[in-house]
Amino acid sequence: MKVQGSKFKVFAYLLFAILLSAGTASATLTAKANHDRITVDFFYHGSTVSVRGVSDPGTDLIVKIASPEGEQTLRQKGKVGGLLWMNVGKLVFERVPSLYFLESTKNLTDILSEEEMNKYVLGYSALEKHAEVTPVSSPAEREKWFDEFVSFKTASKLYATSYGKITTTREGGNQQYYILLDWPYQASPGEYTVSVYAVKNNKVVEQAETKVSVEQVGVVKSLATMAKSNAAVYGAISILAALGAGFGVGLIFRKGGGAH
Amino acid sequence: MYLYLPVALTSINILIPIGLGLAVGLLSGLFGVGGGFLMTPLLIMFGIPSTVAAATDSNQIVAASTSGTYAHWKVGNVDFKMGLYLLVGGFVGGLGGVQAIKVLRAMGNADFVIKMTYVLMLGIVGTYMFFESLASMRKKKTETSKPAKESGLSKFLKSLPMQTHFEKSGVTHSALIPIIFGSFVGVLAAVMGVGGGFLMVPVMVYILRMPMHVVVGTSLFQILFNCIEVTFLQAYTNHSVDFVLAVLLLIGSTFGAQVGAVFGRKLKGEQLKIILAVIVLVVTVKIVYDLTASPSLLLSMGGGH
Incomplete structure (x- = not known):
C-alpha cells in the first residue's frame, strides 16, 4: 500500500509539474562550460571558464565550481611567549574542496534561505558547517580558524565568492545566463564540478551540472609523471x-x- | 614571459627565477655560500610551495657551485684535501641532524627550537664576523694581539693526533679538526634545513685559519657534494624537485657565480668578510622581523617533515 501511495505521489507531482511548466512556458535549466578540458602546457598561465545556459525567467541563479571534497592539513601560526609568531601546530580541515568558486545573480543571503544554503553547501557559512576542523577547543575557535582557512584559500586564488557578475538576458520565453570567470593557474590538475542552481522564493528549484577538467599535457605531463613514478x-x-x-x-x- | 612549473604546479614569470639566480649565484661565487638562506624564502614569496622551493634550490646550487668551484679551481683556490675532510664530517653530521630533528619533533615545539637556533647562529656569526673584519681592517699594519688571543685554542688544536699539512691553505691541523667541525656544521645545517655555507665559511676562516680566498673555493667544493646528495634525496623521497624551475634558476646562478668569482679576486679578504657579515645580519633582522610582526595569514602549507 505504502509503495503504491508513494508511486501515486510521484505521478501526481510529475503531472503537476508538467501542467505548471506548460502554464509558465518553462525551460529546463541547462549549463554548459566553454571548455570541459583545460590543458596545461609550458605556457599555461591560467585560463577562463565561461558558463552559459537557459533558465526559467524570473529565477535567480547560483553558479558553483568546486573540486571534489577532501582533507587538507595546514600549519597553524600562533604567538609563542606573547612575542614571537611561529608555527605552533597543525590543523586538519576535512570535507572541504581545494577550489571553491561561488557566483550568484544577487547577494546569496537575499535570495536563499539558510536551510537551503546549508543543504546545497552554498556560501562560506554553509561550507563551515559542512566541514570538519580538528583540533579546535570551542565553536568560536572553530569559526576563527575556518575564517583563516578561507583567507588562506582566497590568497591562493582558490576560493572566491561574489555576486552580480552573472548576466541574464530574456530570449523568447526563456532567460539566458552567462558568466565568465578567471581560472587561476594555481588550480591543480583534476576534475571540477560546475553546478548551477535556479532559485525562486528562497528555494533551489532546479539544478544542472557540468564538468571542467584540468589536465597536464606534453612535456609538463611527462616531467610531472617522471618526478613521481x-x-x-x-x-x-x-x-x-x-x-x-x-x-x-x-x-x-x-x-x-x-x-x- | 611566463612558464608553467610541472612540480610546483604554478606559473612564474621567467625573469624572476633568472634574476634571483643571478643575484644569489653572484653571492655564491663571491663568498662561497650556497645562498639557500636567501633563495628559499624568496621563492616562497613568489608563490613556490616551501618544500619545492628548498629542494629545487639545492638542485640549482649544484650548478652554481660547480660553476663557482671551477672558476676558483682555475686560479688554485680550492683545497681539495680540506674539502674532503669537511665533507666526511658534514656527511656524518647530516645523518645525526636528521635524527635530532626526529627527536625534536617528538618532543614538540620543534619549530621554536629550530627558529631560535637559526636566528642565534646567524646573529652570532654575523656580528662576530662584522666586528672581527672591521678590527682587522683597522689594525692592518700593527698585527699584534692575534696569536696571543688564540693561543689557548690553537694549543689544544695542535695537541691533537693525526696532524697533517694542508698545502693549498698553508695550514697544519689534526685531520680530526675539519671532521669534527664539519659534522658540527652538518648537524646544524640539517636541523635548520639549510646548506650551512654561512656557518662553514666562518669555521674555515676562524678555526681552521685558512686564507679567505681559499675558503670561498673550498666551501663551494664542499657545498657541491652536499647539494648533490640533498637534491637526490629530495627528488627520490619527496618528489619535490622542479626541474623547470631549477633550469631557470641555474641559467642565472651559473653566470652569477663566475662573475662573483672574478669580482671576488679584486676584493681583499677582510672586505669579503665584512660584506658577508652585513648580508648575514640583514637576513637575521628580516627573520626577527617576520617572527615579531603579525602575519597576514595564520595558516600555511604544511612542510615536508
Missing part, C-alpha cells in the same frame, strides 16, 4: 643537468674571459 632517474637527470650547466658556463667564461 621514476624519481631516481628524475633526480639523477636533475643533478647531471646542473653539473653540465655549471661546467658549461665555466668553460664559456674561460674561453670568453681569457685572462682572469
Whole structure:
C-alpha cells in the first residue's frame, strides 16, 4: 500500500509539474562550460571558464565550481611567549574542496534561505558547517580558524565568492545566463564540478551540472609523471643537468674571459 | 614571459627565477655560500610551495657551485684535501641532524627550537664576523694581539693526533679538526634545513685559519657534494624537485657565480668578510622581523617533515 501511495505521489507531482511548466512556458535549466578540458602546457598561465545556459525567467541563479571534497592539513601560526609568531601546530580541515568558486545573480543571503544554503553547501557559512576542523577547543575557535582557512584559500586564488557578475538576458520565453570567470593557474590538475542552481522564493528549484577538467599535457605531463613514478632517474637527470650547466658556463667564461 | 612549473604546479614569470639566480649565484661565487638562506624564502614569496622551493634550490646550487668551484679551481683556490675532510664530517653530521630533528619533533615545539637556533647562529656569526673584519681592517699594519688571543685554542688544536699539512691553505691541523667541525656544521645545517655555507665559511676562516680566498673555493667544493646528495634525496623521497624551475634558476646562478668569482679576486679578504657579515645580519633582522610582526595569514602549507 505504502509503495503504491508513494508511486501515486510521484505521478501526481510529475503531472503537476508538467501542467505548471506548460502554464509558465518553462525551460529546463541547462549549463554548459566553454571548455570541459583545460590543458596545461609550458605556457599555461591560467585560463577562463565561461558558463552559459537557459533558465526559467524570473529565477535567480547560483553558479558553483568546486573540486571534489577532501582533507587538507595546514600549519597553524600562533604567538609563542606573547612575542614571537611561529608555527605552533597543525590543523586538519576535512570535507572541504581545494577550489571553491561561488557566483550568484544577487547577494546569496537575499535570495536563499539558510536551510537551503546549508543543504546545497552554498556560501562560506554553509561550507563551515559542512566541514570538519580538528583540533579546535570551542565553536568560536572553530569559526576563527575556518575564517583563516578561507583567507588562506582566497590568497591562493582558490576560493572566491561574489555576486552580480552573472548576466541574464530574456530570449523568447526563456532567460539566458552567462558568466565568465578567471581560472587561476594555481588550480591543480583534476576534475571540477560546475553546478548551477535556479532559485525562486528562497528555494533551489532546479539544478544542472557540468564538468571542467584540468589536465597536464606534453612535456609538463611527462616531467610531472617522471618526478613521481621514476624519481631516481628524475633526480639523477636533475643533478647531471646542473653539473653540465655549471661546467658549461665555466668553460664559456674561460674561453670568453681569457685572462682572469 | 611566463612558464608553467610541472612540480610546483604554478606559473612564474621567467625573469624572476633568472634574476634571483643571478643575484644569489653572484653571492655564491663571491663568498662561497650556497645562498639557500636567501633563495628559499624568496621563492616562497613568489608563490613556490616551501618544500619545492628548498629542494629545487639545492638542485640549482649544484650548478652554481660547480660553476663557482671551477672558476676558483682555475686560479688554485680550492683545497681539495680540506674539502674532503669537511665533507666526511658534514656527511656524518647530516645523518645525526636528521635524527635530532626526529627527536625534536617528538618532543614538540620543534619549530621554536629550530627558529631560535637559526636566528642565534646567524646573529652570532654575523656580528662576530662584522666586528672581527672591521678590527682587522683597522689594525692592518700593527698585527699584534692575534696569536696571543688564540693561543689557548690553537694549543689544544695542535695537541691533537693525526696532524697533517694542508698545502693549498698553508695550514697544519689534526685531520680530526675539519671532521669534527664539519659534522658540527652538518648537524646544524640539517636541523635548520639549510646548506650551512654561512656557518662553514666562518669555521674555515676562524678555526681552521685558512686564507679567505681559499675558503670561498673550498666551501663551494664542499657545498657541491652536499647539494648533490640533498637534491637526490629530495627528488627520490619527496618528489619535490622542479626541474623547470631549477633550469631557470641555474641559467642565472651559473653566470652569477663566475662573475662573483672574478669580482671576488679584486676584493681583499677582510672586505669579503665584512660584506658577508652585513648580508648575514640583514637576513637575521628580516627573520626577527617576520617572527615579531603579525602575519597576514595564520595558516600555511604544511612542510615536508
